[in-house]
Amino acid sequence: MSEATPDIKKGLVGVYADVSAISKVMPETNSLTYGGYAVQDLCEEASFEEVAYLLWHGELPNAAQLKAFQAEERANRALSPALLRVIREMPRDAHPMDAVRTAVSFMGMEDPEAGDVSDAAQRRKAMRLLAKIPTAVAAANRLSKGLEPVAPDPALPYCENFFQVVFGRVPQPEVIKAFDVSMILYAEHTFNASTFTARTVTSTGADIHGAIAAGIAALKGPLHGGANEAVMHMLKEIPGPNEAASWLEGKFDHKALVMGFGHRVYKSGDSRVPTMTKYAEKMAEVVGDRRWMETSRVLARVMLEKKKIHPNLDFPAGPAYYLMGFDIPLFTPIFVCSRITGWAAHVFEQGADNRLIRPLSWYTGVEQRPVKPLSERG
Numbered sequence: 001m002s003e004a005t006p007d008i009k010k011g012l013v014g015v016y017a018d019v020s021a022i023s024k025v026m027p028e029t030n031s032l033t034y035g036g037y038a039v040q041d042l043c044e045e046a047s048f049e050e051v052a053y054l055l056w057h058g059e060l061p062n063a064a065q066l067k068a069f070q071a072e073e074r075a076n077r078a079l080s081p082a083l084l085r086v087i088r089e090m091p092r093d094a095h096p097m098d099a100v101r102t103a104v105s106f107m108g109m110e111d112p113e114a115g116d117v118s119d120a121a122q123r124r125k126a127m128r129l130l131a132k133i134p135t136a137v138a139a140a141n142r143l144s145k146g147l148e149p150v151a152p153d154p155a156l157p158y159c160e161n162f163f164q165v166v167f168g169r170v171p172q173p174e175v176i177k178a179f180d181v182s183m184i185l186y187a188e189h190t191f192n193a194s195t196f197t198a199r200t201v202t203s204t205g206a207d208i209h210g211a212i213a214a215g216i217a218a219l220k221g222p223l224h225g226g227a228n229e230a231v232m233h234m235l236k237e238i239p240g241p242n243e244a245a246s247w248l249e250g251k252f253d254h255k256a257l258v259m260g261f262g263h264r265v266y267k268s269g270d271s272r273v274p275t276m277t278k279y280a281e282k283m284a285e286v287v288g289d290r291r292w293m294e295t296s297r298v299l300a301r302v303m304l305e306k307k308k309i310h311p312n313l314d315f316p317a318g319p320a321y322y323l324m325g326f327d328i329p330l331f332t333p334i335f336v337c338s339r340i341t342g343w344a345a346h347v348f349e350q351g352a353d354n355r356l357i358r359p360l361s362w363y364t365g366v367e368q369r370p371v372k373p374l375s376e377r378g
């Protein structure tokens with residue numbers, strides 16, 4: 001007699017898996033808060049470092065707290081000679097997401113507190129990851145192009161240093177501001193797939209490097225963080241704004257996914273898109289190249305008219321990063337540099353009130369049967 005299948009929420013759609021005090025997504029108003037602050041207000045009033053502090057401590061820092069936080073981040077940016085050798089040995093055509101995942105695993109092995117999963121040690125490790133991941137991402141990117149890595153500069157703030165290690169120079173303030181805004185918007189988003197992965201790893205008692213490496217693996221997929229690079233490939237495939245509508249019709253005919261559109265939680269618009277679009281438009285002005293944003297506008301209009309689907313954060317972030325001069329394969333690793341803050345906050349929260357994450361599966365395979373000896377199997 002077969003039992004009735006229980007109510008299965010495929011993809012865990014609509015399931016509350018735990019409580020969390022880090023951020024709140026409100027799809028009914030298309031809004032998002034970190035620690036009670038609207039994300040668009042944080043973008044205008046705070047820096048990425050301040051937001052990182054907020055996510056890890058629950059409060060925005062005062063001037064002295066920020067200074068200490070920044071000093072610690074600046075002091076931890078350099079990679080060990082051994083890790084630099086590992087990065088040098090990586091295949092030239094390795095995807096930077098695989099490179100950063102491997103670098104984080106290696107950092108875990110050489111971490112001075114490897115094996116210590118106390119809250120205090122996890123927090124110190126998170127700071128080392130925040131500081132070192134950009135250096136590793138930039139070194140892998142430069143080496144893949146035959147360029148030598150650029151050493152991080154402890155005299156520079158976080159965002160300026162990021163451009164320094166990638167390009168060997170710091171751009172104008174408008175570019176830094178747009179990048180800083182993107183880092184704030186990408187920092188945290190409740191129980192998305194990569195964060196839930198990091199929490200699941202943490203729930204087993206494993207250390208933060210394992211949780212972050214697993215989070216990076218989850219983020220790489222095109223349905224999640226990998227969409228920001230896919231968006232730019234898509235924009236480059238479309239000849240221009242005049243062809244965008246017919247290009248989309250071709251996608252609809254094949255029932256293909258249009259990258260950078262749709263979201264599991266937001267069904268009437270991603271809270272972060274207006275702010276990121278504003279700064280992507282500013283980048284288009286600074287660079288003097290409007291074609292990507294013009295094509296984007298047509299795609300967004302037609303997707304809404306024909307499919308009632310809104311863009312997600314990856315849609316404006318893709319062209320914004322392209323206009324900032326980043327190579328397309330670097331877009332999702334930049335997301336990693338930001339999301340390490342949210343992932344780590346969830347690692348701390350999971351660790352503080354842990355229960356092993358272990359749901360059930362409903363078996364649909366062959367009923368129990370005898371094992372035939374090898375000689376009797378056809």
Ligand SMILES: CC(=O)SCCNC(=O)CCNC(=O)[C@H](O)C(C)(C)COP(=O)(O)OP(=O)(O)OC[C@H]1O[C@@H](n2cnc3c(N)ncnc32)[C@H](O)[C@@H]1OP(=O)(O)O
Nearest residue numbers: 222223224225227256257258259260261262263264312314
């Ligand atoms: C930072 C981030 O991770 S944001 C997400 C980035 N990912 C992308 O941009 C990839 C493209 N988007 C998608 O694949 C999806 O929208 C996801 C994975 C983000 C969300 O998936 P779900 O919550 O499972 O959405 P769901 O599949 O229920 O979508 C509802 C309908 O809209 C369609 N749809 C959703 N997104 C898209 C899209 N981008 N292009 C075309 N159709 C889409 C689905 O095919 C589905 O149609 P159906 O009802 O005829 O089957």
Ligand SMILES: O=C([O-])CC(=O)C(=O)O
Nearest residue numbers: 188189191192193264265
């Ligand atoms: O929340 C999600 O499912 C995906 C997302 O937008 C994010 O992680 O920023």
